[in-house]
Amino acid sequence: TSRYSRPTTAYLDQRPGTSGLRKKTKVWTEDAMFMNNLIQSYLNVLSSRSSPSSKPLSILLASDGRYHSVPSIAQISKVCGANSDIVSTLHVPRNGVQSTPSCSSYIRSPKNDCSAAIILTASHNPGGPEADFGVKFNGCNVVIVDPYEEYVEALEKFFDFKLLKDYASKGNRILFDGMHGAGGPFGKKILGDILGFKEDCFMRCDPREDFGGCHPDPNLTYGKELVERMGLDGKGRKTGKGENFQLGAANDGDGDRNLICGKGVFVTPSDSLAVIADRWEDISSNGALKGVARSMPSSAAVDIVAKKKGVRNFVTPTGWKFFGNLMDSEELGGESFNPFLCGEESFGTGSSHIREKDGLWAVLAWASILAKSPSLTVEDVVNQHWEKYGRHYYARYDYEECGSDGANDMMEHLRGMVGETLSEGGGDYVLKKVESFSYTDPVTEEVTANQGMxxxxxxxxxxxxxxxxxxxxxxAGATVRMYLEKYDGEYFGGNSQEELKGLGEKAIEIANLEGFTGRKEPTVIT
Ligand code: VG1
Ligand code: CO
Incomplete structure (x- = not known):
């Protein structure tokens, strides 16, 4: 071995999941080779894709600021240094912190000449020595870069900033919760410095290594303080209290997720997507909507909007990479999909301005809707939407850290019901059929099977x-997600979690969830 090489063996558990590779922080801190191997593997793949004549790569190296980010940036810099035949330049944001959507816009800007991004984040998972660390890979001496420039440009191109500035100057207020993640400084910069929303509109916008001890996942459970200040309880019900903000919003650890609420009203991510699709003309300075997509577990609310508007609509497996393929297809069946809108029930919304979901983008989309019709509240907007299209009641139950065997057995049990003639007749809940979701990518024709029952x-x-x-x-272990959805064309006044409780009980019984996992209650309902 030379000064620049180390003997190593493969780690069999370096399989990336829905979005990057996530492990307990200790896995990374106790064995430096774990990170070295992963980065070397990325570099090997990148160099295998480039031709012998192509120039060395420039890579963006950023983090969401979580514990172990700073030493990891130093360590990865060394690995890249040892690969100087492959990598010529590393771009590192000031202080090391940059949100995932900002990284995406940075590497897409031709002037930066960056071909990839390594983002140190486990996204909405908690951070700290006892929590999680991870790496997302987007597929360019150390240059310290301004993390804001391209991202602000991309958003400025998309939205009518003049309209938004005007809205802020009239005293309208947005309560923005950065959850001590990478989205915080971006929220302050764009909503505060650029658009002029006031200082008292921001909470938890300073990034912290442990996210201030909170779980940086913007949902009704972990976004408790924001939700309360907006006059809502943990089930999304109106409390009659709360402060006077026109819009409430939160971002996750790496700034790519969003929670949207108004005074006394929580907007489910699936409804948010449908409303944005419906009111696209109020939002975008980028021309008519060309296509929409949602992940399969998201509700069908956006489908009926797409149908009404005559816009192509796709249903993909969970995870943003499937949307990216659709956006990148210059032409699919004679159509090109730009601008393109996509979203997931897991508080992810975004468009073709970048190739990641974008927490702030969703906030600006909602702010634009309100700025266009200042007499409407978020509640009015949502009610009008349901009047027009009907309502998809929606809720998700998460069972975190179950035993893997039990969880897998439960899925097998459900798979066994596919194609069966079901005899669940009578009563309020009639089970009609069980299917396993499989997706054929219309661009690559690649088949992704077993994406949920x-x-x-x-x-x-x-x-x-x-x-x-x-x-x-x-x-650690397996997390079971159960997604519930019920369409109602007439009654819109219910609370989602209450409306779906009975359906949940029935589904849990059919899946024998308690028998397989031993879990009586979910960790989170949102
Ligand atoms: C979850 C969400 C999925 C999202 C993914 C990454 O994946 O369900 O919709 O794309 O997280 O989000 P899973 O496999 O745990 O259900 V992020 O903000 O953590 O990058
Ligand atoms: Co995230």
Whole structure:
């Protein structure tokens, strides 16, 4: 071995999940070779893709600021240095912190000449010595770069900043929760410095190594303080209290997720996507919407909007990479999909301005809707939407850190019901069929099978479903996700979690969830 090489063997558990590789922090801190191997593997793949004549790569190296980010940036710099035949330049944001959407816009800007991004994040998973660390890979001496420039440009191109500035100057307020992650400084910069929303509109916008001890996942459970200040309880019900903000929003650890609420109203991510699609003309300075996509577990609310508007609509497996392929297809069946809107029930929304979901983008989309019709509240916007299209009640139950065997057995049990003639007749809940979701990418024609079990029901005559899948972002055991959805064309005044409780009980019984996992209660309902 030379000064620049180390003997090593493969790690068999370096399989990336839904979005990057996530492990307990100790896995990374106790064995430096774990990171070295991973980065070397990325570099090997990158160099195998380039031709012998192509110039060495420039790579963006950033983090969401979580514990172990700083030593990792130093360590990865060394690995890249030892690969100087492959890598010529590393771009590192000031202080090392940059949100995932900003990284995406940075490497897409031709002037930066960057061909990849290594982002140190486990996203919405908690950080700290006892929590999680991870790496997302987007597929360019150390240059210290301004993390804001390209991202601000991309958003400026998309939205009408003048309209938004005007809205802020009239005293309208957005409560923005950065959850002590990478989205915080970006929220302050764009909403505060550029658009002029006031200082008292920001909470938890300073990035911290342990996210201030909070779980940086913007949902009703972990976004408790924001939700309370917006006059909501943990189930998304109006409390009658709360402060006077027109819009409430939170981002996750790496700034790519968003929670949207108004005073006394929580907007489910699936509804948010549908409303944005419906009011696209209010939002985008980028021309008519060309295509929409949602992940399969997300509700069908956006599908009916797409149908009404005559816009192509795709349903993909969970994870942003599937959207990216659609956006990158210059032409699919004679159509090109730009601008393109996509979203996931897991608080992810975004468009073709970048190739990642984008927490701030969603906040600006909602702010634009309100700025266009200042007499409307978020509640009005949502109610008008349901009046027009009907409502998809929606809720998700997460069972975190279950035993892997039990969780896998439960999925097998459900798979065994595919194609069966179901005898669940009578009663309020009639199970019609069980399917396993499989996706054929229309661009690459690649088939991705086993992406979740779909249980279709009729609930008092209305279509409803429960979906079960196993998470691909956990760092220990298996996380079971159960997604519940019920369409109602007439009654819009209910609370999602309450409306879906009965369906949930029925689905849990059919899946024998308690028997297989031993879990009586979910960790999170959102
Ligand atoms: C979860 C979400 C998925 C999202 C992914 C990455 O994946 O369900 O919709 O794309 O996290 O989000 P899974 O496999 O755990 O269900 V992020 O903000 O953690 O990068
Ligand atoms: Co994230």
């Amino acid at each position: 779909i249980l279709s029901f009729l609930v008092k005559g209305s279509p409803a479903r429960a979906v079960f899948r196993l998470s691909g972002t956990g760092s």
